[in-house]
Amino acid sequence: MDAEQTNLLQGTLDLVILKALALEEMHGLGISRRIEQITKGTFQVKPGSLFPALHRMEEAGWLSSAWGESENNRRAKYYRLTKTGRRQLGAETKRWSRVSLAIKRALEAS
Amino acid sequence: MRLFSIAKSFFQSLFRRRQVDAELDDELRSTIDLLADEKVNEGMLPEEARRAARIELGGVEQVKEKVRAVRAGAWLATLLQDVRFGLRMLRKNPGFTAVAVLTLALGIGTTASMFTIVDGVILKSLGYSHAERIVTIDTHWTDSHPTIHSVTGGDLEDIRDASGCFDTFSFYDGGEFGVQLAHSAEFVGIYEVDPEFFNVFQVPPLAGRAFVASDTGGVAVVSLGFALRNFGSASAALGQTAKIDTTAYQIVGVMPPSFQFPRQAQMWAAVSPVPQNKNRTSYNYHAIARLQSAKSLAVVNARLLSIANRLAAAFPDSNRDKTFTAVPLQQELGAPVRSTLLILLGAVGLVLLIACANVANLMLARSAGRRRELALRAVLGAGKTRLILQLLSEGMILALAAGLVGIALAMLGTRALLALGAKFLPAPLLGDIHFDWRVLAFAVAVTFLTSILFGIAPAYCATRVNLQDAIRQGGSHGTLGASRSRLRDSLVVSQIALALLLAVSATLLFRTMLALRSAALGYRTQGILVAYAHAPARTLLEALGAGRFFDSLFARLRETPGVISVAGAMGMPAGQYGSNGGFAIEGKQKWCGDGPGCDYRTYPHAIFALASPRYFATMSIPLTRGREFNDADLYDSPFVAIVSESLARQYFPNEDPIGHRIFCGFDATGKWMTVVGVVGDVRQDSPAAQPGPELYMPVRQHPYMGNELQVVVRTSGSPEALIPAVQQTIHEMDPDVAMKFTTMQDMVTDSISAQHFRAILAATFATLALLLALSGMYAVMSHVTAQRTAEFGLRSALGAQQANILRLVMGGATRLAIIGVIAGALLSLFAARLISSMLFGVQSLDAFTYALVIAIVLPVVVLAAALPAWRASRVDPMVALRHE
Numbered sequence: 001m002d003a004e005q006t007n008l009l010q011g012t013l014d015l016v017i018l019k020a021l022a023l024e025e026m027h028g029l030g031i032s033r034r035i036e037q038i039t040k041g042t043f044q045v046k047p048g049s050l051f052p053a054l055h056r057m058e059e060a061g062w063l064s065s066a067w068g069e070s071e072n073n074r075r076a077k078y079y080r081l082t083k084t085g086r087r088q089l090g091a092e093t094k095r096w097s098r099v100s101l102a103i104k105r106a107l108e109a110s
Numbered sequence: 111m112r113l114f115s116i117a118k119s120f121f122q123s124l125f126r127r128r129q130v131d132a133e134l135d136d137e138l139r140s141t142i143d144l145l146a147d148e149k150v151n152e153g154m155l156p157e158e159a160r161r162a163a164r165i166e167l168g169g170v171e172q173v174k175e176k177v178r179a180v181r182a183g184a185w186l187a188t189l190l191q192d193v194r195f196g197l198r199m200l201r202k203n204p205g206f207t208a209v210a211v212l213t214l215a216l217g218i219g220t221t222a223s224m225f226t227i228v229d230g231v232i233l234k235s236l237g238y239s240h241a242e243r244i245v246t247i248d249t250h251w252t253d254s255h256p257t258i259h260s261v262t263g264g265d266l267e268d269i270r271d272a273s274g275c276f277d278t279f280s281f282y283d284g285g286e287f288g289v290q291l292a293h294s295a296e297f298v299g300i301y302e303v304d305p306e307f308f309n310v311f312q313v314p315p316l317a318g319r320a321f322v323a324s325d326t327g328g329v330a331v332v333s334l335g336f337a338l339r340n341f342g343s344a345s346a347a348l349g350q351t352a353k354i355d356t357t358a359y360q361i362v363g364v365m366p367p368s369f370q371f372p373r374q375a376q377m378w379a380a381v382s383p384v385p386q387n388k389n390r391t392s393y394n395y396h397a398i399a400r401l402q403s404a405k406s407l408a409v410v411n412a413r414l415l416s417i418a419n420r421l422a423a424a425f426p427d428s429n430r431d432k433t434f435t436a437v438p439l440q441q442e443l444g445a446p447v448r449s450t451l452l453i454l455l456g457a458v459g460l461v462l463l464i465a466c467a468n469v470a471n472l473m474l475a476r477s478a479g480r481r482r483e484l485a486l487r488a489v490l491g492a493g494k495t496r497l498i499l500q501l502l503s504e505g506m507i508l509a510l511a512a513g514l515v516g517i518a519l520a521m522l523g524t525r526a527l528l529a530l531g532a533k534f535l536p537a538p539l540l541g542d543i544h545f546d547w548r549v550l551a552f553a554v555a556v557t558f559l560t561s562i563l564f565g566i567a568p569a570y571c572a573t574r575v576n577l578q579d580a581i582r583q584g585g586s587h588g589t590l591g592a593s594r595s596r597l598r599d600s601l602v603v604s605q606i607a608l609a610l611l612l613a614v615s616a617t618l619l620f621r622t623m624l625a626l627r628s629a630a631l632g633y634r635t636q637g638i639l640v641a642y643a644h645a646p647a648r649t650l651l652e653a654l655g656a657g658r659f660f661d662s663l664f665a666r667l668r669e670t671p672g673v674i675s676v677a678g679a680m681g682m683p684a685g686q687y688g689s690n691g692g693f694a695i696e697g698k699q700k701w702c703g704d705g706p707g708c709d710y711r712t713y714p715h716a717i718f719a720l721a722s723p724r725y726f727a728t729m730s731i732p733l734t735r736g737r738e739f740n741d742a743d744l745y746d747s748p749f750v751a752i753v754s755e756s757l758a759r760q761y762f763p764n765e766d767p768i769g770h771r772i773f774c775g776f777d778a779t780g781k782w783m784t785v786v787g788v789v790g791d792v793r794q795d796s797p798a799a800q801p802g803p804e805l806y807m808p809v810r811q812h813p814y815m816g817n818e819l820q821v822v823v824r825t826s827g828s829p830e831a832l833i834p835a836v837q838q839t840i841h842e843m844d845p846d847v848a849m850k851f852t853t854m855q856d857m858v859t860d861s862i863s864a865q866h867f868r869a870i871l872a873a874t875f876a877t878l879a880l881l882l883a884l885s886g887m888y889a890v891m892s893h894v895t896a897q898r899t900a901e902f903g904l905r906s907a908l909g910a911q912q913a914n915i916l917r918l919v920m921g922g923a924t925r926l927a928i929i930g931v932i933a934g935a936l937l938s939l940f941a942a943r944l945i946s947s948m949l950f951g952v953q954s955l956d957a958f959t960y961a962l963v964i965a966i967v968l969p970v971v972v973l974a975a976a977l978p979a980w981r982a983s984r985v986d987p988m989v990a991l992r993h994e
Binding site for chain 1 (some may be wrong): 133134136137138139141143144145147148166167171172176177179180181613
């Protein structure tokens, strides 16, 4: 998915980032890989979209960050969900299910 | 939480920008490392892996720029950066900056000073509490009769008693008269007002008291200026006595200097609330009232209409078709100057537009030279919005600097306008015209508006830069983009068009003034000193005495060295006083004055004036038939009159008026008067007035009107030089006679102060506009030729002559100038129609004016292109080509 399309789906990008971070804290690249993995390669989030989104979400209070060590002993900045972020994930998930169900129904209607 | 993190981020992006940026750098670098590790694990060589990781991340700077853009406060940081950058750019080009700031400052300054006047006269409410509820009452007629800004005594009482719409209701009447103090006499503005007068305005006195209901005579309130001049202080004036026409008034109060109503008032004398003259045909009283807060103007006017209808039915002779309207005081005061001021504000707005176009053009020219810089910034990750913002903020800095200079200019300009308009602007409003926060707010708003107006075009162009072309072409030497040059050309064309419009209007107004200056007035203006003199008199005996006094004064003055002749009059042309009304010709009309039986409006109408013997000779008003008044035309002699040629022509067609008898309601001592002479017409109110029927009567036969005269002294030298001698003679003869001096020349000049004000300002604005258009043309042509240096060098290397290149450049300039002039001429047709009612002696479609203006503007504008063209033609082909 190229940058322009990701832009069109900004709400979606936020949702998948929140989802990716739901289990554990992760650095930027890790989040990107995790999203590829959980969407089975449908979303490839480029750094040009990922980092602005991370910083925006941190500013919104959904994420917090701290420097840590990666598996292969590299310094990296790790992001994790805050309480607000977790709430946001719940709310977004509900909203998205509702929307996707509605769209599905609409498309299946004869 | 959220608010806190936003605040933190805001703070950080402002003050800890460097740390935040460094942290972002670290994060991105570590991401590259992680990516590289991944790729090494997949089997890449470490070097190769790092390269691939960098490519996958994309431009580090672009990512950083995008992250910065989403931060809170990012806009502010950007703005600060832009401002810093803008300041640096402006400092690097002091010439450009100075020209742009000065151009804009002139535009903003003139606009703000004109606005100061408009605000004080039209927009700002008067300085009284709830001033919007103060109204005056006009009389007008449902047929074609002109509106009169006063009411009759009879109508006034009905309006006051029956309307039920007013909190307070008062009236006043007066003008400039003599007032006698213990040791001196002064000629000042004196108004008789009823005791409610000050309650209408709700302005408390500075010292003493205002009037109370029992004050129906014998007491007066004076202005602070009057008190200081004559008694030393406000409190010293209290209890003092001043006499008007032998009646004594005790001063009970002093008004603050801010209270200036009516015009030039320095003394307000209390009179009974019952009008002295209760007839319904003499419009002697100015009514002024304060509306009840619950009553709207519409309600009041509906009520006035029903009163008028009732009166029309009850008194058809005097009140048929007559009605009354309440007009807010501010509107009434501003009405005579309103259209002039608005038109001048429009003119000054056009000057501002031209200034904006000028600066826009300068910025366009400069941004063309900066294309490579802008393109480079775009390549390095600056978005379009970012570039536009940067250019706009540069514009904003220019505008701010210009605004500051402009405000300083406006303060000076306002002073100049006030000096120029001292005679033209309504005196009671002059105190309200000054530089204040309203003008400041206006200037700031105009400043921002201009920065957008002139910043938008360059910014728009910046977004249309084709990056590759811009960089490849090597900056400023590239060929001109077609759309950019078209934009610049149209800016120049509109500047020329607007300047031409202003020049045409200014020329029309200026020719009006010249026509007024050279109009045949019907009387001489050179070498005439006019002394307004007031000899106190109330009874018939005193008034007859005043008449004798003036005759002996004339005789004494005739002996003064340098004096050619002396006379007296009441109702001189261009003077302060005048009277007019209906008259009857024996055998043609029945005279019943304002009594029942005659329709007042069917009488022939004339201007009335009093004249002493030798008046017409002194004023060089030609006597065409019969005789002048002579020393035998006294109160107990047969009453006589002299008529103007217009009156003779209009009311005595095909017969000789001499010997006919005329009656008019000029004063209480009316008798049938025999016409003894016919004199030439004069333009009465001002040189702009049409000569009309005029009826002259001997001063000595109308003593009640003859104790205040304009003494006319004709001299071979300078009239002002005679003032001390005349003053001394009058004072020696009677120290109680109050006087003031002017010259016939000044009276005429004052009477055309409106035309003068308009002409001078319009000419100033037009000159400014033309200069701006000139510099606009010059700037554009020099820039165009500079950009085409290489092309010209090539052309001359290939054999083009200097003349060819000169023709090429001048041809382009001439084309722009011609289009501008044609557009301007078309626009002028509309503008001229707007001012057609202000013209005299010249038609709004005057071909000569158009030809004259075009003949000046066209060559001058084309010449502005000559210097750059000449420079271009002299370019050395080697230098030009190496330039590239």
